[in-house]
Amino acid sequence: MVKIGNIELPEFPLLLAPMEDVSDPPFRAVCKDNGADLMYTEFISSEGLIRDAIKSRHKLDIFDYEKPIGIQIFGGDEEAMALSAKIVETVQPDLVDINFGCPVKKVVSKGAGAGVLKDLPLMTRLTEAVVKSTSLPVTVKTRLGWDDEHRNIEEVAERLQDVGIKALAIHGRTRTQMYKGEADWSLIAKVKNNPRIQIPIFGNGDIDSAEKAMEYKNRYGVDGIMIGRAAIGYPWIFNEIRHYMQTGTHLPAPTLQQRINVISKHLHKSVQWKGPIVGINEMRRHYANYLKGMPGIKEYRNRLVILKTAEEVDEVLAEIANKYADFEFEKLAIELVNYHEKCPL
Template sequence: MEMKIGNINLEGVPLFLAPMEDVTYKSFRWMCKKFGADVMYTEFISSEALVRDIEKTKQKMHLFEFDRPVAIQIYGHNIDSMVRAAQVAEEFEPDFLDINFGCPMKKIVRHGAGSALLKDLPKMQQMAAEVVKAVKIPVTAKTRLGWTESDKPIAEAAERLQDAGIQALAIHGRTREQLYTGVADWTLIGEVKNNPKIQIPIIGNGDINSGKKAKQFMDETGVDALMIGRGAIGRPWLFREVKHYLQTGEELPHPTVAEVVETLKEQLCLNLKWRDNERSGILMMRRHFAKYFPGLPNFRELKIQLLRAETNDEVHLILEKIVEQYGGFQLDFSNASLK
């Protein structure tokens, strides 16, 4: 089995790290790549901010050799701005460019961007076509099933995006209305994949938190690749677990608390090394801190301390306490919340 995006050849079942705001920055991408992620994305980038030449936004597009193959993802509501943003992003030399047609957050959709474009498929198609014409690298897209339970135009959207020149499509198995609640519906993802009119690779996304689930979704839909998002926050080794299960049908043993602490320390060290100052590096890690230790008994107080820590020394002191109290515990992430 081989999947192609432009000149990029991906063998087996490629695993993609989903683009996530304030999550898929450099240190997290490094950890996910270390544990087996095949394709990286930056955090999603505002086209309007790029057009206005905002330096903070451009910093998100700095790429590194370990990332490759890697995409920069952009979003916006204005086609001209998206075209210009695509050209700016191309200057940072990603392997391909991705358009966000799926973000459900209010601050994005109220301006007509992200999943709001599922309500205007002609505009979605035109935007994709103009971006494809504006750059020399491959262009892909990520979207959702639709806007509401009664409005799921993903089949038509996929055909329109293919016609626009999109070279691969990632589909999250929820509507915009669901946000990140409920259960991802892979049925329609499978229908798109098995539509004889669809010739581009289809990447399935939503609720992958174990190797067993990943294989189930693959078997049910036949998608070309899998995309993992929230399930990997605080658990970057999920990529290794999924790959192992897909190859062997066996689950790897869950890590001990001591092993998890060492992984967290590595991610924190990288983040502090790559950030401007210690405090901002710590603050960026809090979303990850909150996910690293699910299900530990009587852990609330230590978790609060970890989330309130503002220095590297404080964090390491708390991590030492966690190892002292729970070091031999084997964590079970299979039922960890994706919220």
């Protein structure tokens, strides 16, 4: 069992990473159905919460079936971070997470996200301000450091543990790497093996298969794994990893009907939460990922992305299910893509 404060998670938990414009309630619902043990919201601006910005407040929506769930905040001002944590506490999540990992310029330039890695005293003060302002467990997600000359994650981990965080998730790249190259988990392992570190350490970066998850678990000794991009269009990865770790065998690829069921649930929750126009529009980027490997997917994707109602989408999905009733998906490698230029954590 892994504990974050008073939150009890299963042995070697699998976490869904906070991803801007992806980790919303509709997406989290299908990931929860498919084995995610702990999930996080999209990151939320502390300044936006204080200004009562509609988009920021909307991201506070969480639901009982998602629990345990953390709400992630970011910012570069101690007072704003402390106040935003108090606002977050009112919707009763299980924990508050601080984003010190987003590498995107518009976030970093404001002295937030991974930008704080250049100023460890500020990072410490921001974290301590949040810890002192809430009774909820506080966790952090960050990177190895700012650049190759400042891979100071061991010092970061010690400082943040000392001011009271209850768990740390580490993406195995520096800020300057963005998403280039291969994630380096060796420093994550050094943090985990540091005798001073007593909190759970979760590894993140490049996990795209059950085999790699098992390999990294055994090689690096982390307490759990956080999965981000690999879950986009493939929420089944959580159950596949868990099954492989428990049995050493692979689950079969999701059937066409299983994929259509997930698309339909994701779609209808998207419409319910975002409204009919935005909900339909924002689902359009997901269809190709869910149906990857199916012959004729381009033709159907072209149809799906122009439809304007959930009912029309359901009709096309039923047509696909009927036409390809005997089709069996093969296991394909999951492609880790930078899905947009915002903040894919």
